[in-house]
Structures are given as structure tokens and as C-alpha cells.
Amino acid sequence: MGKGRGRGEGTSKPGAVLSRESSANVVGSPNVRITFQNAIKEKSIVETYILALALGLFGAHHFYLGRTGFGLAYFFTFGLLGIGYVADLFRIPCLVADTNRKLREPSTRHEKSVIDAYLLWFPCGFFGFHHFYLRNYGLGLLYVFTFGVFGIGWLIDAVRIPFMVDEFNDRVKSNDLSLHTKNSFDGYLFALSPLGILGGHHYYLNRPVWGILYSFTFGLMGVGWVFDWFRIPFLVRRANEPLQPTLTSSDVVKNGDKKYLDDAYILLFPFGFTGLHHFYLRRHGWGALYFFTFGVLGIGYLIDYFRLPCLVSEYNRARDENRRIATNFLSSQQPGGASVITVTSTSIMPQGGISGSVMQPPPQVWSPGAFTNYPPQQYPGAIYPVLPGPTSPEQPPSYVEAMGRGSAPYPAAMPTPQSPPRYGSTDQSDTTQKSKI
Structure with a gap:
């Protein structure tokens, strides 16, 4: 598929459908073109408020907006002890606008917000929530076990948060792969800690479904948690496969x-x-x-x-x-362009594709009713039979008239030495001519 082409960028109504599409001709069918389209529906402020008012303490509106991390944090802390829930009632329009912007511009989906970081810092910063949000997993675990470095680190972070958010966003804009690369050391920190039985290492490795499963089954009754101690390196390698520069x-x-x-x-x-x-x-x-x-x-x-x-x-x-x-x-x-397949009368070849890759179209099978135009005469003096089928404006008038009368459509031509015997001649006519001679 070619490079996606965005639609609906800019200002759009809530609930509008955005799409990124690419298309290509069907092999063997020059007049058919397949379009691959990924429809993206923008989030609605009304729907977000409905979820927030009904199930906001459990993070339902964050799950709806695709903010899985916040949704889990709200679920286990009852809306950040109610503080985050109350704040969200006032900032839902901003959350919806930010989510729709990231849907239109996928390159910005990893950017972080200072307001989000401060909401996590107070009151759950003692457990390193803001560090987990900014992917400082080591500091986050340290805060969990030291209660925010005995409260001192928590107080210092009140000043440092804007600088930490700016630093993270600068790395996102520079496409720093280390932001997304996982390592076995951090994986073992999560797996061997008490957070491991709740699926902390799976959340870290971008396996949220497994994380939720571990959270509700206490690490598959402890069996999955113990097995994960031995397979963390394999899980880390799988998480990093899509980030390989040669991929x-x-x-x-x-x-x-x-x-x-x-x-x-x-x-x-x-x-x-x-x-x-x-x-x-x-x-x-x-x-x-x-x-x-x-x-x-x-x-x-x-x-x-x-x-x-x-x-x-x-x-x-x-x-x-x-x-x-x-x-x-x-x-x-094509490098830097969309994937286009050009169809000609004799071959089908992708532009910019593999050299020499030519695919022939399927052969056409002729049937009596397939053509409305009479085929060209091989012999000028011959009379051809009438073929059944619909008439066409391109046919000669004599042929159209003959279709209604059922007689021969073309007048007889003067015989020439090169012409074959006239179509429809019988042995009786030949015998008559000989007798006259």
C-alpha cells in the first residue's frame, strides 16, 4: 500500500469520520481499482461527558478517549482519589480536542501534557505515577518503595515537572527510538516486584490485555507470574521487534x-x-x-x-x-509516493516495483453475442451471415435494416479472380451454368 493520504484534516465536527486511504488497480482488471481505507471516527464531547458522569470514577471516559494508562490509574484509585475525576469535568472539551488532534496527526500521539503530569503528581506522586507517565520507570519504582523518596523527591518534582515534560516532548519530535525501546532490566524490575503479580511488566511491554488479565487474576493465580520470570528476555525482544531500524x-x-x-x-x-x-x-x-x-x-x-x-x-x-x-x-x-499499478493492454506492471515483474491479463473468450460490431471482411466479395446480438449505432445502416428483414445485409460484389465462391452458392446453380455453356 502506498503512503496514506489524510482527509478531514483541520477543523471538523465532532463525530466526523477521518480517513487515510491508498488505492491500487486490481491485477487483470484495468477498470477496477481497490481502495484501502482506515476510517477514524473523531471522539464526541457529549459521549465523553456521559461516560464521565456515569463511570468517571473508574476511568470510563479515558478508556473511550484511548488513554488506557489514565483509565487504569482511575480504575485502581477511584479517579485519583476523586481529585482527577472532578478536574476532568471541567477539562473534557480540552481532552477531546487533544485526542482528535492526535488522531489527525499520528506523529504527535506520544506527546505528554503538563496538566496530566500534575494531576498524577498530586495526590499519587508519592507512588511515582507522574514518572510512569513520563516513562521514567526506574524512578517510578523507586518512588513506589520509598514513598516518593521519603517525600523529598515528591516536593522537588513539583518544580521539575514542566522541564521533564518539555524534555520528553523534544525527544518525541526528534524521533528518539530510545523512548519506545524496552530493556530486560526494567522488565525484571516490574516482574520481580509486587507489581508483577498485577501485570506491571506486561503494561511496561505494551501488552495491556495481558496486564488487565493479570490484574484481575493475580498473575493467573501466580502461575503466569512465575513463568514470566524466565521469559522476560523473550518478551522484551518481541516488544522491540517493530522498532528495529532495518525493519x-x-x-x-x-x-x-x-x-x-x-x-x-x-x-x-x-x-x-x-x-x-x-x-x-x-x-x-x-x-x-x-x-x-x-x-x-x-x-x-x-x-x-x-x-x-x-x-x-x-x-x-x-x-x-x-x-x-x-x-x-x-x-x-514508490519511494516518497503512493503505490500505483499501471494497466496497459498487454501487461500489468507496478510503477517503481520489482524490475521485470510483468503479469499478463487473463485471456478473453469470444462468444457470438460478445461483439455488436460486425467483424471486418477478409474477402471483399464474400457475404457473411448475420450474427445474433444487440444492435449498435456504430453498425452500417444496411446491417441494421437487415436485422429487421432477415435478408443478407451486404449487396453482392463483382466476382474477381482472387475472390472465393460466393457464400451460399449451391451445386444446382453451378450445374445450370454448365448446361448453358
Whole structure:
């Protein structure tokens, strides 16, 4: 696919649909063009207020605005002890406008706000919430275990927060990959601390679904938490794969949403009876069946221990096949431009694509009713039969008239030595001519 082309940028109404699209001609069909469009619906102030007034203490409006971190913080602290909840009632228009701006300009989605940082600093700054917000995970953990460095660091941060936010945003504008790169040391800090049993290391590694699961099941009853101690390096490497500088856009499409066998086995034990491993592999029907039948009376649960590698391989193979077309479009992308496929009468070749990659269109099959124009005569003196089919303004008048009378459309031409015998001549006419001679 080519480079996205934004629509609806600038001032737009709440609830408007933004889109980034790219298109390409269908191979073998010059007149058909496929358009890939990612619709982005802007957030509404009214809907945000409804969620804030009803479930704001649990962060529902932040989840709606895509602010997952704030939503989790509100959920576990009842709206930052009610202070953040009250403040949000006055600043929701600003939050909605900021969210819609980031939807229109994805390059700014990681920028931080001074107001957000101060809301996290008071009253939850003693536990390093503002440092986690600014991705200073080491300092955040230090504040958790020292109560804000015995309150001294918390007081100093009241002055430092604007400078810390500006420094972070400058690194975002410079596209500093270290902002997004994870490391095993921080991963182990989260996993081995008490936050690990609540999924802290999964939140750090951008696995929010796993983090929420650990938060509500206490690290899958402690089993998943203990297993994670040994697989942190692998989880960190997976989190950093999309950030590799040598990774192409095709690789991102190929590696995205890949399922792993270790994740599936951790879900199978001890919660396989509820079908969690099937939900993980997007086999929602089987997941619901296991949930209501206790793993199909335990028989399916036991069998899945042996067939789980096949299920994971099957999912990844199907995913690769479904994304094969998208990868082909990405491979034909022009540098600095959109991916365009030019269709000619003899071949179809992507502009800027792989040299020599020519694909022939499918052959056309002729049928009597396929053409309305009479084919050109090979022999000027011959009379051709009338073909069935609709008439066309481009046909000669004599042909159109003949279609109504059912007679021969063209007058007979003078025979020449090069012309073949006239169409429709019989042996009887030839015998008559010979007898006259």
C-alpha cells in the first residue's frame, strides 16, 4: 500500500469520520481499482461527558478517549482519589480536542501534557505515577518503595515537572527510538516486584490485555507470574521487534499480531477450562463453548495440551495468507509516493516495483453475442451471415435494416479472380451454368 493520504484534516465536527486511504488497480482488471481505507471516527464531547458522569470514577471516559494508562490509574484509585475525576469535568472539551488532534496527526500521539503530569503528581506522586507517565520507570519504582523518596523527591518534582515534560516532548519530535525501546532490566524490575503479580511488566511491554488479565487474576493465580520470570528476555525482544531500524513496512505487516506458543500454554494452564487459549487464538466460538461446558467436560482441555502447537501454527499460517496481498502492495511502493499499478493492454506492471515483474491479463473468450460490431471482411466479395446480438449505432445502416428483414445485409460484389465462391452458392446453380455453356 502506498503512503496514506489524510482527509478531514483541520477543523471538523465532532463525530466526523477521518480517513487515510491508498488505492491500487486490481491485477487483470484495468477498470477496477481497490481502495484501502482506515476510517477514524473523531471522539464526541457529549459521549465523553456521559461516560464521565456515569463511570468517571473508574476511568470510563479515558478508556473511550484511548488513554488506557489514565483509565487504569482511575480504575485502581477511584479517579485519583476523586481529585482527577472532578478536574476532568471541567477539562473534557480540552481532552477531546487533544485526542482528535492526535488522531489527525499520528506523529504527535506520544506527546505528554503538563496538566496530566500534575494531576498524577498530586495526590499519587508519592507512588511515582507522574514518572510512569513520563516513562521514567526506574524512578517510578523507586518512588513506589520509598514513598516518593521519603517525600523529598515528591516536593522537588513539583518544580521539575514542566522541564521533564518539555524534555520528553523534544525527544518525541526528534524521533528518539530510545523512548519506545524496552530493556530486560526494567522488565525484571516490574516482574520481580509486587507489581508483577498485577501485570506491571506486561503494561511496561505494551501488552495491556495481558496486564488487565493479570490484574484481575493475580498473575493467573501466580502461575503466569512465575513463568514470566524466565521469559522476560523473550518478551522484551518481541516488544522491540517493530522498532528495529532495518525493519521494513512489509516486515511490520508480517510480524504484527503473531501468536506465540508460550503465551498459549500459559493461558491453557490453569485457565484452559474457561477457553482463554481459544480466545487468544481468536477462536471465539470454541472459547465460548469451553467457558460454558468447562472445557467440554474436561476432555477438550486435556486434548488441547497435545494439539496446541498445531493450533498456533494454523493461526499464524492463516494470518500470513490473509496478509499476503497487503505485503505485495507494500513491496510495490514508490519511494516518497503512493503505490500505483499501471494497466496497459498487454501487461500489468507496478510503477517503481520489482524490475521485470510483468503479469499478463487473463485471456478473453469470444462468444457470438460478445461483439455488436460486425467483424471486418477478409474477402471483399464474400457475404457473411448475420450474427445474433444487440444492435449498435456504430453498425452500417444496411446491417441494421437487415436485422429487421432477415435478408443478407451486404449487396453482392463483382466476382474477381482472387475472390472465393460466393457464400451460399449451391451445386444446382453451378450445374445450370454448365448446361448453358
